Amino acid sequence: MQAFSDRLAAASAANRSLLCVGLDPDPELMAVPDAAEFNRAIVDATRDLVCAYKPNLPFYEALGREGFDALERTLDHIRDVAPDVVIVGDAKRGDIASTNTHYARALFDVWGFDAATVNAYAGGDALEPFLDYADRGVIVWCRSSNPGADEFQDLRSNADGGAPLYELMAKRAADWNTRGNVGLVVGATYPREIAAVRAHCPGMPLLVPGVGAQGGDLEESVRLGLDRGPRNLMIASSRGVTYASRDAGDFADAARTAAARLRDDINAALTREDAGWC
Numbered sequence: 001m002q003a004f005s006d007r008l009a010a011a012s013a014a015n016r017s018l019l020c021v022g023l024d025p026d027p028e029l030m031a032v033p034d035a036a037e038f039n040r041a042i043v044d045a046t047r048d049l050v051c052a053y054k055p056n057l058p059f060y061e062a063l064g065r066e067g068f069d070a071l072e073r074t075l076d077h078i079r080d081v082a083p084d085v086v087i088v089g090d091a092k093r094g095d096i097a098s099t100n101t102h103y104a105r106a107l108f109d110v111w112g113f114d115a116a117t118v119n120a121y122a123g124g125d126a127l128e129p130f131l132d133y134a135d136r137g138v139i140v141w142c143r144s145s146n147p148g149a150d151e152f153q154d155l156r157s158n159a160d161g162g163a164p165l166y167e168l169m170a171k172r173a174a175d176w177n178t179r180g181n182v183g184l185v186v187g188a189t190y191p192r193e194i195a196a197v198r199a200h201c202p203g204m205p206l207l208v209p210g211v212g213a214q215g216g217d218l219e220e221s222v223r224l225g226l227d228r229g230p231r232n233l234m235i236a237s238s239r240g241v242t243y244a245s246r247d248a249g250d251f252a253d254a255a256r257t258a259a260a261r262l263r264d265d266i267n268a269a270l271t272r273e274d275a276g277w278c
Helices: 004-015 035-046 057-061 065-080 097-110 124-131 148-155 165-179 191-200 218-225 251-272
Strands: 020-022 052-055 084-095 116-118 137-143 182-186 206-208 233-237
Touching: 004 084, 004 137, 020 035, 020 137, 020 251, 035 052, 035 065, 035 251, 052 233, 057 065, 057 084, 065 084, 084 097, 084 137, 084 251, 097 116, 097 124, 116 124, 124 137, 124 165, 137 165, 137 191, 148 165, 165 182, 165 191, 182 191, 191 206, 191 218, 218 233, 218 251, 233 251
Parallel strands: 020 052, 020 233, 052 084, 084 116, 116 137, 137 182, 182 206, 206 233
Antiparallel strands: none
C-alpha cells in the first residue's frame, strides 16, 4: 500500500487543500440526532475542500453501540464518496507494547484508518506495534492546543541541554521515524512551538488542531508549519466547520461555506509564503 505521507500529499494536491475536518458528533450540538447521517451530510458538503477527515473516537465511544455503528457508517461513506481523502483516527492511544499491539490492530486492521494519533508517554519501544504498520501514519501527540498544555509539556528535561519536554518529544519522534511513517500533533494556539517542532522534524507530517473555535493563529500556523517538498501539513478544524449552523435545514450548507472560507484562508497564507498551488 502507498505510504501515508504520499497519500496525504496526493489528497492535498487534488483538492488544493491543507484542511482537515474533524468529525466529532456531539448530541448537544448536532442539527440532526443521528450521528452517521450528520457526518454523511458534512462529508457530502465538504469532500472537495479537504485533504483529510479526523473522527475523534471518544465522541463515538460515548454513544455506545450506536456510536460504533455511526463510526463504521461514516468511514464507509467517506471511502465511497471521497476515496482519496485520508482518514485520521484521533484516538491518542498509548500504553505498554503488549497493549499497544491491540490498539494498533483496532485502529489499523479493524477500523482501517490511514493514520492514528498516539500518546508516546511510555517511550519509543512501546510505540513499535504502531510503527510496524509502515504504510500508516503514526501521529505523536507532541504539543497540545489546550490552555494548560504548558503545565507538563514545557517542563525542562535533563536531556538535550534542558530542552522543554515537547521539544524532546519532537526529537525522539524524528528518531523513531525509521520507516517514514511518523508525524506530530502541534496546536495552532502555540505558533512558536510549531516552529520549534518543525525545525526538529523536517519532512514529517504535522497535524495542527486549534484553529477556529479554539482561536489558533491560522496565518502563523501555516507559515511556521510549512516544510520543504510535498505538502505534509494538516490544518484541523472541527466545531468551526461542523457546527457552523445548528439548523437542520442549512447545517450542511453552512459547513461547506465555513470549510471553503478556511481552505481559501489557508491557501492565501500559502501564496503569501510563495508556496501556493501550481
